[in-house]
Amino acid sequence: MKLSMSILDAWFHSQGYSPESHIVNDKLCLTGARFFQNAPHPNYVCLMTASQLSEQISPAKDPDSPVLVNGKDYILLPGQPVNRIIDLTMEAFEFYSSWETSLLQKIITETTLQDLLDLAHVVIGRPMNICNTRAWIYAVTKGYGSYVHPHWKNYVSKDTSYELNNDISLEMKNRPLNKDNRPTVAYSTASGGMVLYADIVVEGERIGEIMAYENNRPFTEKDIQIMHIFQDVVAAYARNNPSVLRSRSVVSEYLQDMLLQKPLDHYNVGYLLNLYGWEADNPFVVLCVQAKKSGQSDVIGRLCDDLEDSIANVQAFPYDNLAVALISLKYWKDIDEVIQMLLKIIPKRSFSWGLSHGFRGLDSFLDYHRQAVYALEHAVRFRLPYSTMRNIAIGCLRENLMQNPWLKSLLHPDFLTLTHYDIENNTQYTSSLYWYLFYSGNYTDAANQLDLHRNTLIYRINRIREIVHINPEDINEKELFLLSYLLYPYDSANLTANPE
Numbered sequence: 001m002k003l004s005m006s007i008l009d010a011w012f013h014s015q016g017y018s019p020e021s022h023i024v025n026d027k028l029c030l031t032g033a034r035f036f037q038n039a040p041h042p043n044y045v046c047l048m049t050a051s052q053l054s055e056q057i058s059p060a061k062d063p064d065s066p067v068l069v070n071g072k073d074y075i076l077l078p079g080q081p082v083n084r085i086i087d088l089t090m091e092a093f094e095f096y097s098s099w100e101t102s103l104l105q106k107i108i109t110e111t112t113l114q115d116l117l118d119l120a121h122v123v124i125g126r127p128m129n130i131c132n133t134r135a136w137i138y139a140v141t142k143g144y145g146s147y148v149h150p151h152w153k154n155y156v157s158k159d160t161s162y163e164l165n166n167d168i169s170l171e172m173k174n175r176p177l178n179k180d181n182r183p184t185v186a187y188s189t190a191s192g193g194m195v196l197y198a199d200i201v202v203e204g205e206r207i208g209e210i211m212a213y214e215n216n217r218p219f220t221e222k223d224i225q226i227m228h229i230f231q232d233v234v235a236a237y238a239r240n241n242p243s244v245l246r247s248r249s250v251v252s253e254y255l256q257d258m259l260l261q262k263p264l265d266h267y268n269v270g271y272l273l274n275l276y277g278w279e280a281d282n283p284f285v286v287l288c289v290q291a292k293k294s295g296q297s298d299v300i301g302r303l304c305d306d307l308e309d310s311i312a313n314v315q316a317f318p319y320d321n322l323a324v325a326l327i328s329l330k331y332w333k334d335i336d337e338v339i340q341m342l343l344k345i346i347p348k349r350s351f352s353w354g355l356s357h358g359f360r361g362l363d364s365f366l367d368y369h370r371q372a373v374y375a376l377e378h379a380v381r382f383r384l385p386y387s388t389m390r391n392i393a394i395g396c397l398r399e400n401l402m403q404n405p406w407l408k409s410l411l412h413p414d415f416l417t418l419t420h421y422d423i424e425n426n427t428q429y430t431s432s433l434y435w436y437l438f439y440s441g442n443y444t445d446a447a448n449q450l451d452l453h454r455n456t457l458i459y460r461i462n463r464i465r466e467i468v469h470i471n472p473e474d475i476n477e478k479e480l481f482l483l484s485y486l487l488y489p490y491d492s493a494n495l496t497a498n499p500e
Helices: 005-014 082-107 113-124 152-157 166-174 221-240 250-259 269-275 297-310 335-345 362-381 389-403 413-425 429-438 443-450 454-467 475-487
Strands: 020-022 032-035 044-049 066-070 073-076 128-132 136-140 184-188 193-202 205-213 283-291 314-319 322-328 351-355 386-388
Touching: 005 066, 005 073, 005 082, 005 221, 032 082, 044 082, 066 082, 082 113, 082 221, 113 128, 113 136, 113 221, 193 221, 205 221, 250 269, 250 314, 250 322, 250 362, 269 362, 283 297, 283 335, 283 362, 297 314, 297 322, 297 335, 322 362, 335 351, 335 386, 351 362, 351 389, 362 386, 362 389, 386 389, 389 475, 413 429, 413 454, 413 475, 429 443, 429 454, 429 475, 443 454
Parallel strands: 032 044, 351 386
Antiparallel strands: 020 073, 044 066, 066 073, 128 136, 128 205, 184 193, 193 205, 283 322, 283 351, 314 322
16 A cells, blocks of 8 residues: 555644645655665655755754655654664564455455445544445445434434435536546535545446545545545445445445345335335336446436436336336336327437336345336437337247247147248148137127138138148137237248247
8 A cells, every 4th residue: 555744743642643745746645665665766855964954954953863755745753763763664564465355355355345344444533434426325434423423323223225415416516527526625514524535437437426524623635645545445435336335325236235145134025105295005116227328327327316306106226227116106007108208308319218017025036126227228229219118018028939949849739730831831821810800700790800701711720720620619729829920020921920
């Protein structure tokens, strides 16, 4: 871990010493220490004597006094022997290196943001929290009270993630993203004091932030630098864990964990439902939205904001480069009303979207998310602004039927025989039998449907009876043939089967 002269100065203070420091060009650039060096090195703190720095240090100082130097910055420890200064300096590098290693080790193991924050607190030593852009707190340091923030006790009492008030959410939106991503200190009206903010940025998008509260101890350059190091660690953790900070509430966190097939035992589904006034049998629908231009994660995030701000009883969150939304139909007349609202909210020039069937129970979310993704893929494939599962369900059933030999084998064998005969002989016996069965053997109605003379249909049915032996009076046979005709991708007009 790279240190700075400010970090070293703070280290000496923490060990009970009173260093005399002159630090003006402070940077996180120190990779180690060199002792008894004749000249400073840009990447090392060098132990020299005051006489070697006569131009920088007051002549009143003992010329043999040991001085730690980097560039134009220096630290003196008056009255301390050289060996003690060397030991203290090496201890600082070892301590911070061990701390950074512990943080990095947690990234590659099963850990949480709370674990990372607890480890960061060992060094930063201030009340802190980590939240996403919707002000949902993921981690908070314990042991502090309402003197830090009016709602701090409520935050800490929660066992899982919880909501931060709207003031901090607005502060984040109004604070511009730093080009160099450096943490900044600013006054917070929500907490009534100075706060050290560190943006968590992944692929150019701010997905959250770390906040450290002043708590009657003014921030120093060392605090900003240490926070910058921790900021990079949290960003790396977020890159390795796509659902982290991208969920926007405890409900969306639950849904993302379901999508990622993570354990759900620690969730209380009844509690999740009560948060939004939902009941176990309330109807829901799943929406999936894709930006037409790739690499627009920030656009997806803003769309999630728009969905939650515009539609009541919705949970929206980014997942796998899509905006995913769970919409409660409790207060909607029907899905058509939801579709009309979505057409107003989602710009068709920028997005394509798919909508699932309606369903009941959060435990069915995975299946209906899959439906919404399928509907979205259909919209993209055919360059439509949107598709709903209601409109493409038959096509979906047909596609899955053709991909599953077991299901295909369950089709009525006479149906398969007739389709094969039609293709070879340029006939239309399959559709003729379908409509004959559909109208329960009524030749007149079936002939009208097929636009045939009644006698022509009678001839066809007699001819079909010579090819297959289906019993129209058997309800099971009749239903299976009708269902086979509806599901099998067969176009009787063009005499093609399995067109793809």
